[in-house]
Amino acid sequence: MSGDLERRYRRVLRLLPGWYRARWQEDMVAAFLDSSLTGNPEADEYISRTAGPSGAEVASVAGLAVRLHLSGPRTSRRYAWGQAIRRAVLAVLLVHAVLAVDVLVFLVWSHRVVGWLPAPQANLLTAEPAGAWARVYCLVGVAWIVVFVALLLGRYHIARVLAALAIVPNLVALLQAHFTGVMPAAFGSWIFWVLLDLAPVLAMTAFHRDAPPAARWPWLLALPVGYLLVYGPLLALQATGNSAWLPDFSGLCCILVSLACLAHAPRTWSRPAAGTGLWSLTLALLAAVAAANRIVSLTGYLNDPHLINVSLAELLIVLAAAALVASDAARTQAVTPPPYPHAMA
Amino acid sequence: MTGQAFFVLTALADGPRHGYGIVGEVAELSQSRVKLKIGSLYGVLERLAAEGLIEADREEAHDGRLRRYYRLTEDGRRALAEEAELRAATARVVRARLGLTGPAAAGAPG
Numbered sequence: 001m002s003g004d005l006e007r008r009y010r011r012v013l014r015l016l017p018g019w020y021r022a023r024w025q026e027d028m029v030a031a032f033l034d035s036s037l038t039g040n041p042e043a044d045e046y047i048s049r050t051a052g053p054s055g056a057e058v059a060s061v062a063g064l065a066v067r068l069h070l071s072g073p074r075t076s077r078r079y080a081w082g083q084a085i086r087r088a089v090l091a092v093l094l095v096h097a098v099l100a101v102d103v104l105v106f107l108v109w110s111h112r113v114v115g116w117l118p119a120p121q122a123n124l125l126t127a128e129p130a131g132a133w134a135r136v137y138c139l140v141g142v143a144w145i146v147v148f149v150a151l152l153l154g155r156y157h158i159a160r161v162l163a164a165l166a167i168v169p170n171l172v173a174l175l176q177a178h179f180t181g182v183m184p185a186a187f188g189s190w191i192f193w194v195l196l197d198l199a200p201v202l203a204m205t206a207f208h209r210d211a212p213p214a215a216r217w218p219w220l221l222a223l224p225v226g227y228l229l230v231y232g233p234l235l236a237l238q239a240t241g242n243s244a245w246l247p248d249f250s251g252l253c254c255i256l257v258s259l260a261c262l263a264h265a266p267r268t269w270s271r272p273a274a275g276t277g278l279w280s281l282t283l284a285l286l287a288a289v290a291a292a293n294r295i296v297s298l299t300g301y302l303n304d305p306h307l308i309n310v311s312l313a314e315l316l317i318v319l320a321a322a323a324l325v326a327s328d329a330a331r332t333q334a335v336t337p338p339p340y341p342h343a344m345a
Numbered sequence: 346m347t348g349q350a351f352f353v354l355t356a357l358a359d360g361p362r363h364g365y366g367i368v369g370e371v372a373e374l375s376q377s378r379v380k381l382k383i384g385s386l387y388g389v390l391e392r393l394a395a396e397g398l399i400e401a402d403r404e405e406a407h408d409g410r411l412r413r414y415y416r417l418t419e420d421g422r423r424a425l426a427e428e429a430e431l432r433a434a435t436a437r438v439v440r441a442r443l444g445l446t447g448p449a450a451a452g453a454p455g
Contacts (some may be wrong), residue, residue: 020391023391024387024390024391025386026410026411027411027412027413028364028383028384028387029410030363030364030365030407030410030411030412030413031363031364031365031368031383031386031387032383033364033408033410034363034365034412035363035368035383054433056382057382057383057384058386059382060382060383060384060385060388061383061384062384063380063384063385063388064384064385064387064388067388068388079397208419287375
C-alpha cells in the first residue's frame with residue numbers, strides 16, 4: 001500500500017551518505033510513513049499513489065546530507081571505548097576465573113575428593129601456600145569466578161564489591177613482603193597487582209545500567225573452554241617432562257593475546273569499512289596490558305639472559321600481533337555505530 | 346544545546362518514544378511552534394546518540410515495519426536537567442529586566 005510513497009522517499013534518502021543510511025534509513029522510512037499515512041486503507045492508497053515527500057521534507061534531508069558529507073561519520077568515541085573497556089575487563093576476569101578453576105581442580109584432584117580419579121603425578125603439583133593463606137586463596141579464587149558470572153548476569157554491584165574484596169589478599173601479601181623485605185621484585189610485583197587486580201576493579205565502573213549487556217553465553221562458555229584450551233597443553237607439557245617449555249604467566253598472556261589478534265585480524269581485512277571493530281580496540285587494550293606486564297616482569301629475570309631473550313621475543317610477538325588490528329581499532333573510534341538495541345559486548 | 350535537541354530530549358524525558366512519536370510530542374510540547382521534519386529529527390537523533398545522550402530502547406513491529414524506540418541515557422537526563430535549569434534562570438532574568446510580574450518572575454535573581 002505504501003510502496004510508491006516509500007520508494008519516492010527512499011529515492012530522496014539517497015542524498016545521504018551510505019554509512020548513515022546503513023544505520024538510520026529504515027527508521028527514517030518508518031517515521032516518514034507514520035507521518036504520511038492515516039491508517040485508512042482507501043485514503044492511504046490514494047496518498048501512496050499521488051503524494052510524495054514535501055519540499056520541506058526534501059530540504060530537511062538535503063540539509064542533513066550536506067552536514068553529514070561535510071562532517072563525515074560522527075564519532076562515538078565514548079561508546080567505543082566503553083565497550084572495549086567492558087570487554088577487556090571481562091577478558092581479565094576470565095583469566096582470573098580460569099586460574100581459579102585450575103586451583104579448584106587441583107585442590108579436588110590432589111586431595112582425592114573424587115575417589116575414582118588417580119592421584120596427580122608429583123611433578124604436576126606446585127607448592128601451595130600453607131595454612132590460613134591456602135584457604136584465603138581458595139576463597140579468592142571462588143570469588144573471582146562469582147565476580148565473572150555476576151558481571152555477566154548484570155549483578156554489577158555484587159560483582160564490584162566482591163572484586164574489591166578479592167584483590168585485598170594480594171595487597172596484604174605485597175605489603176607484608178614489602179615491610180619484611182622479602183619481596184623479590186618490588187616494582188614488578190606492584191605493577192602486576194595494579195594491572196591485573198586494581199585496574200580491572202576500577203574499570204568495572206564501565207558496567208552500569210545504561211551499558212549494553214554482555215553476551216552472556218559466549219562468555220560463560222569461554223570459562224570451561226578457556227580452561228581446557230590453556231591448561232590442557234600446559235598439563236601435557238608438564239606431564240611429559242617438558243616443563244622447560246612452559247611459559248610464565250606474563251608470557252602466557254602475551255601468547256594468548258597474540259593468538260586472539262591473529263584470529264581476529266582477517267575479519268578486519270575482509271570488512272574494513274564496517275566499523276564494527278570493537279574487538280580490535282579491545283584486543284589492542286589487552287595487548288597493551290600484556291606487553292606492560294611482560295616488560296615489568298623482566299625485572300625478575302635480570303640474571304638470566306635466556307629468559308630475558310624469551311621474554312623479549314614474547315614482547316615482540318604481542319606487539320606485532322597488536323599492529324595487525326591497530327588500524328582497525330583506530331578506525332573503530334571514528335565510525336562506531338550508536339548503541340542500537342541488543343548490542344552485545 | 347540547540348532548541349531542537351532540547352525539545353527532543355524533553356520528549357524522551359517521561360519514557361521511550363519512536364521517531365514519529367517524538368515528532369508529535371515535540372509539536373505538543375512547543376504548542377505547534379516546532380514541527381520537526383523527519384530529516385531534521387534524524388539529524389538531531391544521530392547527534393544526540395553520538396554524544397551518548399540518547400540510546401535505542403527497543404524495536405516494535407507496526408504495520409509490517411519496525412519502529413525503533415529511543416530513550417534518554419543517564420548523561421542525557423543530566424544534560425537535559427542542566428539545560429532546563431539554564432533556560433529557566435535565563436527566563437527569570439529576562440522577565441525581571443522586562444519588568445514582567447507574575448509567579449515566574451517571583452524567584453528572579455537580583
